[in-house]
Amino acid sequence: MHLLVIDLWFILGKATLIACIIGLSFFVAMYTTLAERKVAGWLQDRHGPNRAGPFGIFQPLADGGKLFFKEEIIPLASNKFLFLLGPGLAMVTSLVTSTVIPWAAPVTTATGTFPVQVADVDMGILIVFSVVSVGVYGIMIGGWASNNKFSLIAAIRGASQMVSYELPMGLALIAVIFMTGSLKMSEIVSHQAEHGINFLYQPLGFIIFFICALAECNRTPFDLPEAENELNFGYHQEYSSMKLGFYLFAEYINMFVSAAVMATLYFGGYDIPFVNEASWGLESWIMSAISFGILMIKIAVILFVFIWIRWTIPRFRYDQLMNLGWKKLIPLALINMIISAAVMLWLKK
Amino acid sequence: MNITIIDILWWFLSVVAIFSALMMVTSKNPVYSVLWLIATFFAISGHYILLNAQFLAIVNIIVYAGAIMVLFLFVIMLMNLNKETEPQKNRWLKIAGALAGGCLMLILVAALKDAAAKEQVASVNQGNIGLIKNLGKELFTTYVVPFEISSVLFLSAMVGAVVIGKKE
Amino acid sequence: MTLTNRSKPVDRKPMTFLESIYLWNIMKGMGITISHLFKKKATIQYPEQKRSFSKVFRGLHVLNRDAEGRENCTACGLCAVACPAEAITMEGAERLPGEEHLYREEKYAAKYEINMLRCIFCGLCEEACPKDAIYLSQTFAPANYGRKGFIYKKDDLLIPHPVLEKEAYQKALGEKATNN
The missing domain is CATH 1.20.120.1200 (NADH-ubiquinone/plastoquinone oxidoreductase chain 6, subunit NuoJ)
Structure with a gap:
């Protein structure tokens, strides 16, 4: 009689993978903050932070340390529990998104094949969507619990922005999904390895998806929830110390994950585009390591474009933001979807 | 057990x-x-x-x-x-x-x-x-009529929302 | 009516199609920003690199000595009178026998203080001095934690001895004193 039937090795393996991915997310997010400041400097003919360690590589640690030692202020009239829950929720949702991303080619050993992916579920990309849609609560709860009118307005502004831009994002994605015929991330990648990257077939879809990703991550030109200079500091106005750090950090993790999602959906994920690397005949773990590096390079390029856009384009006004989302992007995404569907039907005949 | x-x-x-x-x-x-x-x-x-x-x-x-x-x-x-x-x-x-x-x-x-x-x-x-494939097949073959009718229902709800919003 | 020919009239034409989809203009802007990535950085990395001051820069005060290392100042007080910010205070004293190698004239400044928080670095003290005893050097007052640190005593102001500390003296002279 077994009291508990659990595949211990399976759970242990997945737990290790999850720990690695969370560590990776934190690490990349940390250095994205540095890259942000560095690139901002370069684009403005400055050097960027370069005092903490060579080329400023310890700057993120210094920033984190500073945030830790800041005074922790919880407003007296705030809702204490929800005030604490908000940043935690924002952090958790941003970390959970990375579960379905295939990080590298599967490793084959004598005992079997191990996909470098936490969960290769049938729903795949929809999981990302569900978690992103839940991510609104971190903002809303934080803004409401601060008991500050401006925070509340900013939170509602942010939440309605995120809800609005989920729609064109999903519509742009549908074209990719019916080209692949599956929602599974691993199949989307393998389809692209066979037929070429999706970006070649769906350039408009990618642009729509990218714009929506900017809005979902609250990045410029859509950073209205935290428009520091004209609309207060946004929903985290009352936050200080590491709770503020959580909000800011969650944003960078969101950036990282959305870059990973875009790289997977439109640029072939861990696959090297236009190269048949299976013919090299390398060991599977070496192949896996190389493919991981390839995915990271793609992510880095997308992150650079994120930052580059931030230091180029000023913020949209709120009505412009809503007009762009509802009146331009949704019709465009619908047209893109219909055209791709028609072309696919025509090709199949 | x-x-x-x-x-x-x-x-x-x-x-x-x-x-x-x-x-x-x-x-x-x-x-x-x-x-x-x-x-x-x-x-x-x-x-x-x-x-x-x-x-x-x-x-x-x-x-x-x-x-x-x-x-x-x-x-x-x-x-x-x-x-x-x-x-x-x-x-x-x-x-x-x-x-x-x-x-x-x-x-x-x-x-x-x-x-x-x-x-x-x-x-x-x-x-x-x-799973999504089987569900989709069922919806678009066996249950296609109720499915489409429900989508018409959604459309009418959307039109109604737009009409109410445009009233002012 | 335009006062100058520099003003540009604002273009209120309706946006063309290309402009109304923003994308093209955004690409243009991004081209401009990326070109700055490869330009020379304007930053001067301060402690390692320093911006060179102009020849007429008026910085921290220096109390001068003559070629034998005797102090020029006779505590006449003209600089204190000339000072618009009233930053200079001093006390005179009579030179005793045996101190001829220290002070050039019979009277000298026993105490000489400049409050660098009050000083506006106008250089009027330099203009007023009949003995060429004070001049403004090409450095500025470094930061300090307290107000007291900004009140410069005679020891802080005096130029190094030209005979005993030759190198330091030359350095303190800078480009300024070479012409006299």
Whole structure:
């Protein structure tokens, strides 16, 4: 009689993978903050932070340390529990998104094949969507619990922005999904390895998806929830110390994950585009390591474009933001979807 | 009797679902009620996943937890409901509510008492009808007419919303 | 009516199609920003690199000595009178026998203080001095934690001895004193 039937090795393996991915997310997010400041400097003919360690590589640690030692202020009239829950929720949702991303080619050993992916579920990309849609609560709860009118307005502004831009994002994605015929991330990648990257077939879809990703991550030109200079500091106005750090950090993790999602959906994920690397005949773990590096390079390029856009384009006004989302992007995404569907039907005949 | 990890999850999710549903009804603060309702949705989505109805689980989260409850929160947060602005509740209203709820409970118990469901074991982690491909095939072949009619219903709701919005 | 020909009239034409989809203009803007990535950085990395001051820069005060290392100042007080910010205070004293190698004239400044928080570095003290005893060097007052640190005493102001500390003296002279 077994009291508990659990595949211990399976759970242990997945737990290790999850720990690695969370560590990776934190690490990349940390250095994205540095890259942000560095690139901002370069684009403005400055050097960027370069005092903490060579080329400023310890700057993120210094920033984190500073945030830790800041005074922790919880407003007296705030809702204490929800005030604490908000940043935690924002952090958790941003970390959970990375579960379905295939990080590298599967490793084959004598005992079997191990996909470098936490969960290769049938729903795949929809999981990302569900978690992103839940991510609104971190903002809303934080803004409401601060008991500050401006925070509340900013939170509602942010939440309605995120809800609005989920729609064109999903519509742009549908074209990719019916080209692949599956929602599974691993199949989307393998389809692209066979037929070429999706970006070649769906350039408009990618642009729509990218714009929506900017809005979902609250990045410029859509950073209205935290428009520091004209609309207060946004929903985290009352936050200080590491709770503020959580909000800011969650944003960078969101950036990282959305870059990973875009790289997977439109640029072939861990696959090297236009190269048949299976013919090299390398060991599977070496192949896996190389493919991981390839995915990271793609992510880095997308992150650079994120930052580059931030230091180029000023913020949209709120009505412009809503007009762009509802009146331009949704019709465009619908047209893109219909055209791709028609072309696919025509090709199949 | 073997206790599998699925049994543990089932018990856990059931307890969470019932507890958060109770908390949703009993909590004084409407914002808390909404949050407990979201927790309930998550527990129910977990049950769907145990039944391998993945699409239903995800759509439950995207649509209910991610969109509809956000709108609920919008309204509640902007109305600034608290103890001072709470309307005085009539005692008769409370009694009537309790009676109506009790009747519903009675009907549910009566309906489920004789149903064959209790002998059937839920097909946990098997059966592929909940996967998106099979579900899509079913929807667009066997149930295509009700499916399309429901989409017309949605369209009419959208048109109605636009008309109301344009009125001013 | 335009006062100058520099003003540009605002273009209120309705946007063309290309402009109304923003994308093209955004690409143009991004081209401009990326070109700055490869330009020379304007930053001067301060402690390692320093911006060179102009020849007429008026910085921290220096009390001068003559070629034998005797102090020029006779505590006449003209600099204190000339000072618009009243930053200079001093006390005179009579030179005793045997101190001829220290002070050039019979009277010298026993105490000489400049409050660098008050000083506006106008250089009027330098203009007023009949003995060429004070001049403004090409450095500025470094940061300090307290107000006291900004009140410069005679020891802080005096130029190094030209005979005993030759190198330091030349350094302190800078480009300024080479012409006299």
